[in-house]
Amino acid sequence: MMYQNVRKQNEEIRELMNEFSAKMVGFYNNLHTKPVGRPVEKETWEHLEHQQIPENGRPLKEVYEEMQRDIYSNILLAQHPRSFSCVPSTASLLSWMGDVMTNAYNPHASCKINAPTADLVEKKLIRWMCDRAGYCEEAGGLFVSGGSIANLTAMTAARDTKLTEDQRSNAVVYLSDQTHVSAAKGLHMIGFGKNQIRIIAADEEFRMDMDALKEAVAQDLQAGRKPFAVIASAGTTNTGSVDPMKEIAALCREYDMWMHVDGAFGASALLSGQYRKKLDGIELSDSLSWDAHKWMMQTYGCSVVLVQNQDALVRSFAAHPEYLKDAETSEDNVEFWDLGPELTRPARGLKLWLTLQTLGSRGLGNVIDHGCGLAELAEQILIEEKEWEIISRAQLGIINFRFKGNGTKTEQELDVMNQEIARIVTESGFAQVFTTKLKGKKVLRMCTINPETREKDIRDTIERLIETAGKVQNY
Amino acid sequence: MMYQNVRKQNEEIRELMNEFSAKMVGFYNNLHTKPVGRPVEKETWEHLEHQQIPENGRPLKEVYEEMQRDIYSNILLAQHPRSFSCVPSTASLLSWMGDVMTNAYNPHASCKINAPTADLVEKKLIRWMCDRAGYCEEAGGLFVSGGSIANLTAMTAARDTKLTEDQRSNAVVYLSDQTHVSAAKGLHMIGFGKNQIRIIAADEEFRMDMDALKEAVAQDLQAGRKPFAVIASAGTTNTGSVDPMKEIAALCREYDMWMHVDGAFGASALLSGQYRKKLDGIELSDSLSWDAHKWMMQTYGCSVVLVQNQDALVRSFAAHPEYLKDAETSEDNVEFWDLGPELTRPARGLKLWLTLQTLGSRGLGNVIDHGCGLAELAEQILIEEKEWEIISRAQLGIINFRFKGNGTKTEQELDVMNQEIARIVTESGFAQVFTTKLKGKKVLRMCTINPETREKDIRDTIERLIETAGKVQNY
Numbered sequence: 034m035m036y037q038n039v040r041k042q043n044e045e046i047r048e049l050m051n052e053f054s055a056k057m058v059g060f061y062n063n064l065h066t067k068p069v070g071r072p073v074e075k076e077t078w079e080h081l082e083h084q085q086i087p088e089n090g091r092p093l094k095e096v097y098e099e100m101q102r103d104i105y106s107n108i109l110l111a112q113h114p115r116s117f118s119c120v121p122s123t124a125s126l127l128s129w130m131g132d133v134m135t136n137a138y139n140p141h142a143s144c145k146i147n148a149p150t151a152d153l154v155e156k157k158l159i160r161w162m163c164d165r166a167g168y169c170e171e172a173g174g175l176f177v178s179g180g181s182i183a184n185l186t187a188m189t190a191a192r193d194t195k196l197t198e199d200q201r202s203n204a205v206v207y208l209s210d211q212t213h214v215s216a217a218k219g220l221h222m223i224g225f226g227k228n229q230i231r232i233i234a235a236d237e238e239f240r241m242d243m244d245a246l247k248e249a250v251a252q253d254l255q256a257g258r259k260p261f262a263v264i265a266s267a268g269t270t271n272t273g274s275v276d277p278m279k280e281i282a283a284l285c286r287e288y289d290m291w292m293h294v295d296g297a298f299g300a301s302a303l304l305s306g307q308y309r310k311k312l313d314g315i316e317l318s319d320s321l322s323w324d325a326h327k328w329m330m331q332t333y334g335c336s337v338v339l340v341q342n343q344d345a346l347v348r349s350f351a352a353h354p355e356y357l358k359d360a361e362t363s364e365d366n367v368e369f370w371d372l373g374p375e376l377t378r379p380a381r382g383l384k385l386w387l388t389l390q391t392l393g394s395r396g397l398g399n400v401i402d403h404g405c406g407l408a409e410l411a412e413q414i415l416i417e418e419k420e421w422e423i424i425s426r427a428q429l430g431i432i433n434f435r436f437k438g439n440g441t442k443t444e445q446e447l448d449v450m451n452q453e454i455a456r457i458v459t460e461s462g463f464a465q466v467f468t469t470k471l472k473g474k475k476v477l478r479m480c481t482i483n484p485e486t487r488e489k490d491i492r493d494t495i496e497r498l499i500e501t502a503g504k505v506q507n508y
Numbered sequence: 509m510m511y512q513n514v515r516k517q518n519e520e521i522r523e524l525m526n527e528f529s530a531k532m533v534g535f536y537n538n539l540h541t542k543p544v545g546r547p548v549e550k551e552t553w554e555h556l557e558h559q560q561i562p563e564n565g566r567p568l569k570e571v572y573e574e575m576q577r578d579i580y581s582n583i584l585l586a587q588h589p590r591s592f593s594c595v596p597s598t599a600s601l602l603s604w605m606g607d608v609m610t611n612a613y614n615p616h617a618s619c620k621i622n623a624p625t626a627d628l629v630e631k632k633l634i635r636w637m638c639d640r641a642g643y644c645e646e647a648g649g650l651f652v653s654g655g656s657i658a659n660l661t662a663m664t665a666a667r668d669t670k671l672t673e674d675q676r677s678n679a680v681v682y683l684s685d686q687t688h689v690s691a692a693k694g695l696h697m698i699g700f701g702k703n704q705i706r707i708i709a710a711d712e713e714f715r716m717d718m719d720a721l722k723e724a725v726a727q728d729l730q731a732g733r734k735p736f737a738v739i740a741s742a743g744t745t746n747t748g749s750v751d752p753m754k755e756i757a758a759l760c761r762e763y764d765m766w767m768h769v770d771g772a773f774g775a776s777a778l779l780s781g782q783y784r785k786k787l788d789g790i791e792l793s794d795s796l797s798w799d800a801h802k803w804m805m806q807t808y809g810c811s812v813v814l815v816q817n818q819d820a821l822v823r824s825f826a827a828h829p830e831y832l833k834d835a836e837t838s839e840d841n842v843e844f845w846d847l848g849p850e851l852t853r854p855a856r857g858l859k860l861w862l863t864l865q866t867l868g869s870r871g872l873g874n875v876i877d878h879g880c881g882l883a884e885l886a887e888q889i890l891i892e893e894k895e896w897e898i899i900s901r902a903q904l905g906i907i908n909f910r911f912k913g914n915g916t917k918t919e920q921e922l923d924v925m926n927q928e929i930a931r932i933v934t935e936s937g938f939a940q941v942f943t944t945k946l947k948g949k950k951v952l953r954m955c956t957i958n959p960e961t962r963e964k965d966i967r968d969t970i971e972r973l974i975e976t977a978g979k980v981q982n983y
Binding site (some may be wrong): 040042043044046049050051053054055057058061062073077078081082084085086087088089090091092093096097099100101103104105106107108109110111112118119122125126127129130132133134135136137138139140141146147148149150153154157158161178179180181182184189200201202209214215217218219221222223224226284324326332334344348349350352374375376377378379383387389390391392393394395396408453455456459467468485 | 515517518519521522524525526528530533535536537548553556557559560561562563564565566567568569571572574575576578579580581582583584585586587593597599600601604605607608609610611612614615616621622623624625626628629631632633636653654655656657660664673676677689690692693694696697698699701737782799801807809824825827829834847850852853854858861862863864866867868869870871927930931934942943960975
C-alpha cells in the first residue's frame with residue numbers, strides 16, 4: 034500500500050527542516066553581506082539540464098541538498114536590502130513562518146465550512162483593509178494571487194455592473210501612460226479591444242492629466258461611445274506617482290463610470306500616519322487592488338481586491354455546482370468562491386494576520402515611513418551632484434534620476450551610459466538598480482521600500498553609481 | 509531604523525519552527541486517529557471575533573500559539589485518509605517541505621533573470637508534463653494557482669486564436685452538463701454570454717454524448733453561428749468520467765474548433781501505467797488543465813495549463829512594460845509572464861520537482877493506481893449490499909452510490925435519507941462523505957484518491973454509512 038512509502042520520509046523531513054530553519058535565520062540575518070544576485074555556474078546549469086525526472090525515486094536528502102545547491106542558490110534576492118529594482122519584495126521570516134504554518138495544514142480557503150476560523154480571519158482582514166481605504170459598510174473583497182488577478186477581478190465586476198452586453202463593444206476605458214501593464218492585459222482578457230482603451234498622457238509629475246482625461250471623455254461621448262471606467266494608479270510602478278483621485282472620482286460620478294484604483298504597490302501607504310494623505314480620495318473609488326507581497330513584508334501570492342459594494346463581485350462570480358451544495362453554510366454567508374475567479378484557494382491571508390498581530394499596524398506603518406524616507410534621502414544626496422539630474426522626485430519610496438555628465442553628451446549617448454551604469458552595478462552583485470524610460474529618456478530608478486535597507490545602503494549604492502558613471506564616461 | 513525591529517524575531521522563529529516541524533510530523537503520522545473535522549468551539553470563535561489587529565505588536569510566541577489553537581485547529585482536513593468529499597487534497601509533507609524551502613527564498617518566477625535555475629526547472633516540468641500528455645514539440649505552458657485560472661488562460665488563448673473580434677459575439681462553445689463550473693465562469697469572464705454556451709447532455713455513463721454534440725454543432729452552423737470550442741473533461745468532478753476524446757478531437761478538426769481538456773482532476777492518470785489508456789486522445793487536444801494539488805500530493809496553488817502550441821499563449825498574454833526591459837533575457841527565451849495573466853508569480857513548480865525527484869514518476873503512478881483501486885474496492889463492497897445501488901461505477905477514483913432501502917420509499921424520501929446519511933457520518937468526524945445530484949437523484953459520492961487511505965478506511969466508512977442508513981430508516 035502506497036501510504037507507507039510516502040510516510041516513511043516524515044521523520045527525515047523533521048531533521049531536514051530543523052537544519053533548514055537554522056540556515057534560513059542565518060541567511061536572513063546576513064543578507065547585507067551577500068550579493069543581490071550571482072551568475073549561475075556552468076556546471077550547475079549543466080547538472081540541472083541533465084537531471085531528468087527519475088522513474089524511481091532518489092534519497093530525499095540528496096534531492097534536498099541538490100535543490101539548495103543548484104536551484105535556490107542562484108536566485109536574485111529581491112528581499113535583499115540593496116535590491117532597488119522593480120517593486121522589490123520585502124518578504125520577511127515572519128511571513129515565511131506564516132507560510133510554513135498555513136501550508137502544513139493546507140486549508141481550503143474558499144468556503145466557511147472547510148476552515149471556519151481561517152475564513153473568519155480572512156474576512157476580518159478584508160474588513161480591516163476596507164476600513165483603511167475608507168470603504169463603506171457594503172464593501173468586501175478577497176485575497177488573490179497578485180495585482181494582475183486583482184485588477185482582472187475588479188475589471189470584470191466593473192464591466193458587469195456598468196454595461197449591458199449590447200453596450201460592451203461601444204464602451205471605452207481610460208488609463209494613463211503610467212498605468213501598470215496588467216490593466217491592459219486584464220482588459221484584453223475580458224474582451225476589450227485596443228481601440229476601446231484610451232491612454233491619457235501623464236502630466237509633468239507623471240499623474241493622469243485631468244484636462245486630457247476630460248477632453249477624451251468628451252470626445253468619446255460626442256462620437257457616441259460609452260465611457261465606462263477609469264483606472265487610476267495609487268503609486269505608479271515607474272515613479273510612485275498618485276493620480277488625482279478626487280478629480281477622477283468626481284468625473285466618474287458625473288458620467289456614471291467605474292473608478293478602479295490600482296494600488297498594488299502604493300495602497301500600503303494607507304497604513305502610514307505620515308503618507309496616508311497622499312491617497313486622499315481613494316475612499317471614493319469603486320474598487321482597489323492592494324498587494325501585501327509588495328510593501329507589507331509578505332512572500333509572493335498575497336494580494337487583495339476590494340470593492341465598495343461586494344454584491345458586484347457576487348454578480349460576476351457566483352456559481353453553485355451540485356457537489357458543493359453540502360459545503361455551503363447559509364444564505365447570509367457569502368463564500369469566497371463566489372467573489373472571484375478561483376474555486377480552490379489557499380488561505381493567503383493567514384501569514385499577513387501573523388505579521389500584523391506581531392508587528393502591529395503601527396509597525397507596518399513605520400515600514401512605509403522608512404521606505405519613503407530612504408527615497409527622500411536618495412533625492413537629497415543626488416540634488417547635490419552636479420552631473421546628475423532628478424527626473425521624478427521621491428514619491429512613495431521611488432525615485433528616478435539620470436547621469437547627465439557635464440553637458441557634452443547627446444541624449445542618445447546618455448541613454449547608453451545610464452543603461453551601462455545600471456548593468457555594471459547590478460552585475461557586480463552589490464546592488465540591483467534597473468533603468469526605465471521617462472519623458473523619452475533612459476533613467477535610473479530606485480525603489481527603496483525594504484525595511485531592512487539602511488541609510489548606509491542608500492549612500493553606498495549611490496556612491497557606486499557615481500563611481501561607475503566616472504568609469505563609463507572614460508570609455 | 510525599522511530593520512532592527514523586524515529582524516529581532518529571527519532567532520525566536522528558528523525555535524518555533526523546530527517545535528512546529530516536530531509537531532507536524534506527529535500530526536501527519538497520526539492523521540488516521542484524528543477526526544476529519546471538528547466543530548469550532550464557541551469560546552474560540554468569540555476570542556477570534558474580538559481579536560482585532562493591534563496598533564502595537566504582540567509577542568510572536570503568543571501569536572504563534574493563538575494561531576495554532578484558534579485557527580489551524582478547526583480546519584477540515586482534506587488530506588485526511590477518510591476525507592472523501594469534493595476532490596480531496598492529497599498534500600503530503602514532501603510538498604510542504606518544498607513550500608518551506610521555496611517560500612524561504614521567495615523567488616520571483618516570472619522571468620529567467622530573476623531565478624534562472626528555478627525557471628529552468630519549471631520549464632523542464634512543463635516539458636515533462638507536455639510529453640506525458642503526448643503534446644508536440646511546439647507545446648508549452650505554465651504553472652498557475654489552480655484549475656479555474658488554468659481554464660481561464662486556455663479559453664482566452666482559444667478565443668484569440670480561433671476568432672476575430674467580429675466573430676466573437678456569434679461564436680458558440682460546447683460543454684457537457686458534467687463540465688466543471690469553472691469553465692462557464694471563465695467563459696463569462698472573457699465575454700461569452702449564456703446564449704453562447706451549449707450544455708450537451710451527458711450519456712448514461714456521464715460522458716459528453718457525441719450524437720447530441722454533433723447535432724448541436726449542426727444546428728448552430730445552420731443558424732449561422734460559429735462553433736468555436738469544445739471543453740472536454742478528463743475526469744469529471746462528479747463521477748470521474750472521461751469524455752470521448754478522440755471523437756471530440758475529430759469533430760473539432762472538422763469544424764476548426766479548439767479542443768480544451770479540463771483534466772484538473774483526472775490528467776494525473778497520465779502517470780499511471782494501468783489507467784493511462786483511459787485518457788487516449790488527450791494528445792489531440794489544443795490545451796489541457798492539470799492540477800498537481802489534486803492527485804500529485806501537492807499543497808494548494810499548484811496547477812498547470814498546457815497548450816499544444818505555446819505561441820497561442822504568447823499572442824494573448826505578452827506585454828512588455830519599460831521598467832522590465834532590463835529583466836528580459838533574449839528573444840529566444842519566452843518568459844513565463846508572457847504566457848499567462850500574472851506578472852509576479854511564486855515558483856509553484858519547485859515543490860512538485862522535489863516530490864517527483866524523491867518518489868519518482870513511478871511512485872506518483874502508484875498513487876494513481878492505489879486511488880483507482882480503492883474506488884473499485886468500494887464498488888465491490890456496495891454491489892453486495894441489496895439496499896444500495898451504484899449510480900456511477902468506479903472511475904478514476906470516484907464512485908457514486910445511493911441507499912435505496914427495501915423499495916418502500918419514494919425518490920424524494922430517499923433524497924432526504926441519503927442527505928441525512930452524509931450529514932451524520934460527516935458530522936461524526938470519522939469520515940467526510942458529501943452528496944451530489946446525478947440523474948435527478950441525491951446520491952452519495954466518494955473520491956478515494958489519497959495514498960494514505962487504506963482498504964480498512966474504505967471498509968469502515970462504508971460500514972458506517974450502512975449503519976447510519978439503518979438508523980435513518982427507523983426515524
